[in-house]
Amino acid sequence: MAMLEVNNLEVYYGVICALKGISFEVNEGEIVSLIGANGAGKTTMMQSVVGLIPKKHGTVRFNGQDITKCPCHKIVQLGMTQVPEGRRIFQELTVYENLLMGAYTTKDQQVFKSDLEAIFDRFPRLAERSKQIAGTLSGGEQQMLAMGRALMSKPKLLMLDEPSMGLAPILVDQIFELIKELHAAGTTILLVEQNASKALEIADRAYVLETGSIILSGTGKELSQSDEVRKAYLGG
Amino acid sequence: MEEILSTLINGLSLGGIYAMIALGYTMVYGIAKMLNFAHGDVIMVGGYLIYVFMATNNPLLAILLACIGCVILGVCIEKIAYKPLRGASPLAVLITAIGVSYLLQSLAQIVFGSASKMVTVYEFGSVQLLGCTIQVSSLVTLAVTVAVMVALTMFVKYTRMGRAMIAVSEDKSAAQLMGINVDRIIMVTFAIGSALAALAGLFYLLKAPNVFNTMGAMPGIKAFTAAVIGGIGSIPGAMLGGILLGMVESVSYKITAIAPYTDAIEFTILIVILLVRPTGFLGKKRREKV
Numbered sequence: 297m298a299m300l301e302v303n304n305l306e307v308y309y310g311v312i313c314a315l316k317g318i319s320f321e322v323n324e325g326e327i328v329s330l331i332g333a334n335g336a337g338k339t340t341m342m343q344s345v346v347g348l349i350p351k352k353h354g355t356v357r358f359n360g361q362d363i364t365k366c367p368c369h370k371i372v373q374l375g376m377t378q379v380p381e382g383r384r385i386f387q388e389l390t391v392y393e394n395l396l397m398g399a400y401t402t403k404d405q406q407v408f409k410s411d412l413e414a415i416f417d418r419f420p421r422l423a424e425r426s427k428q429i430a431g432t433l434s435g436g437e438q439q440m441l442a443m444g445r446a447l448m449s450k451p452k453l454l455m456l457d458e459p460s461m462g463l464a465p466i467l468v469d470q471i472f473e474l475i476k477e478l479h480a481a482g483t484t485i486l487l488v489e490q491n492a493s494k495a496l497e498i499a500d501r502a503y504v505l506e507t508g509s510i511i512l513s514g515t516g517k518e519l520s521q522s523d524e525v526r527k528a529y530l531g532g
Numbered sequence: 533m534e535e536i537l538s539t540l541i542n543g544l545s546l547g548g549i550y551a552m553i554a555l556g557y558t559m560v561y562g563i564a565k566m567l568n569f570a571h572g573d574v575i576m577v578g579g580y581l582i583y584v585f586m587a588t589n590n591p592l593l594a595i596l597l598a599c600i601g602c603v604i605l606g607v608c609i610e611k612i613a614y615k616p617l618r619g620a621s622p623l624a625v626l627i628t629a630i631g632v633s634y635l636l637q638s639l640a641q642i643v644f645g646s647a648s649k650m651v652t653v654y655e656f657g658s659v660q661l662l663g664c665t666i667q668v669s670s671l672v673t674l675a676v677t678v679a680v681m682v683a684l685t686m687f688v689k690y691t692r693m694g695r696a697m698i699a700v701s702e703d704k705s706a707a708q709l710m711g712i713n714v715d716r717i718i719m720v721t722f723a724i725g726s727a728l729a730a731l732a733g734l735f736y737l738l739k740a741p742n743v744f745n746t747m748g749a750m751p752g753i754k755a756f757t758a759a760v761i762g763g764i765g766s767i768p769g770a771m772l773g774g775i776l777l778g779m780v781e782s783v784s785y786k787i788t789a790i791a792p793y794t795d796a797i798e799f800t801i802l803i804v805i806l807l808v809r810p811t812g813f814l815g816k817k818r819r820e821k822v
Contacts, residue, residue, distance in 0.1 A: 400712055
């Protein structure tokens with residue numbers, strides 16, 4: 297049984313069809329990448345799966361449970377957390393308060409403290425800056441904070457929407473290293489990226505999304521060697 | 533000297549009423565991102581509820597029941613009129629709010645008639661301070677307003693629910709991704725705002741013991757002005773704006789030459805402040821999200 301099972305998902309913005317019935321799945325322990333150009337529907341897919349925007353047709357199952365009509369905050373409680381596109385950290389709150397918000401579903405103080413320590417161990421920079429207003433962090437630090445905040449809810453499935461967006465190449469490498477570490481530590485990952493070469497390199501399996509439809513799927517290696525993908529997404 | 537002191541105290545307590553209403557406006561705006569123009573009329577309903585429940589001859593019980601009644605009303609207004617419009621254009625929500633405002637005024641007129649009703653909640657009497665007579669009710673108004681503002685600030689800063697409110701006010705979808713039930717947070721905000729409106733209704737009656745169906749309109753608009761001057765969305769800002777407006781009004785009434793123009797003076801101050809500081813005194817600049 298797949299951890300996340302998306303079946304024939306259709307999403308409309310008014311009369312415009314943004315997702316034309318896509319189906320894919322993420323198995324426990326995998327890194328699955330979804331690549332595609334700007335406007336292909338990647339973020340729409342992410343937001344509709346997690347319940348932020350309504351679905352017109354199709355079903356979404358998480359660990360066997362039908363979550364198609366589940367509101368977003370309940371889905372998060374089930375163990376699916378998303379780092380949204382553009383990071384969307386709480387700019388006016390401190391680093392610590394952002395992490396506190398990430399742990400909103402954790403009610404036990406002891407658990408919160410040990411989770412926080414784990415995050416600070418993984419991101420020493422966040423520990424150093426815990427009292428700083430999040431909006432004043434650099435782009436790379438904000439991405440770290442967004443990921444740390446998401447990890448505070450101890451997700452079974454972590455969904456990352458364009459984590460490398462707007463970052464310097466050295467930081468992009470760091471982010472991908474981090475994704476590998478999180479995966480090694482047992483988190484299942486669904487990654488949406490425009491940086492196709494990196495996303496395919498770390499993926500167990502991948503899908504290619506083009507104007508609202510999945511046009512290709514396979515292992516990361518297969519796709520990075522396919523002529524079609526090479527031409528359209530990997531620059532030859 | 534006595535004149536100055538009594539004008540000052542009067543301004544502070546009037547400001548307290550405005551601040552109490554402005555707190556409701558500002559919290560709802562900050563969190564639901566809408567201007568609840570029916571807020572002033574919840575004060576009126578609070579006034580009528582106090583009038584009705586004063587039949588128990590127990591002022592504290594009447595106030596408590598009025599608060600509960602306003603909370604229920606506020607939550608129902610949100611659920612029935614505003615919630616279905618979440619995600620609709622701000623103009624549609626604004627017009628709905630104005631509609632709710634007229635609905636409440638008309639319903640009150642149908643139920644209680646158009647003549648105003650006299651309500652004496654409690655006679656606090658007055659005290660002598662530095663040779664001038666001060667109404668105790670003014671001091672009570674001021675003390676309760678300050679206490680409410682401090683309590684609200686602490687609530688928002690130090691409780692789980694309060695922090696969730698900050699998160700929702702900053703970024704609704706990011707807040708949902710944290711597992712926050714945004715609908716519930718908005719409901720609680722309306723509940724708090726309506727309870728404050730009931731208290732404002734009480735203070736209004738302590739100052740002028742008459743209830744009528746449009747009694748909330750002018751204080752509502754003035755308090756909205758106060759919220760904007762202080763920086764809409766900011767709790768201390770609402771307090772500051774309310775007190776400032778109360779002081780201006782109190783001083784202006786004392787000076788015979790300008791007394792008739794008091795309202796005009798207040799709104800002129802609003803315009804000038806908005807020209808100089810478009811976000812109000814304590815308002816934050818919001819980055820437009822793309």
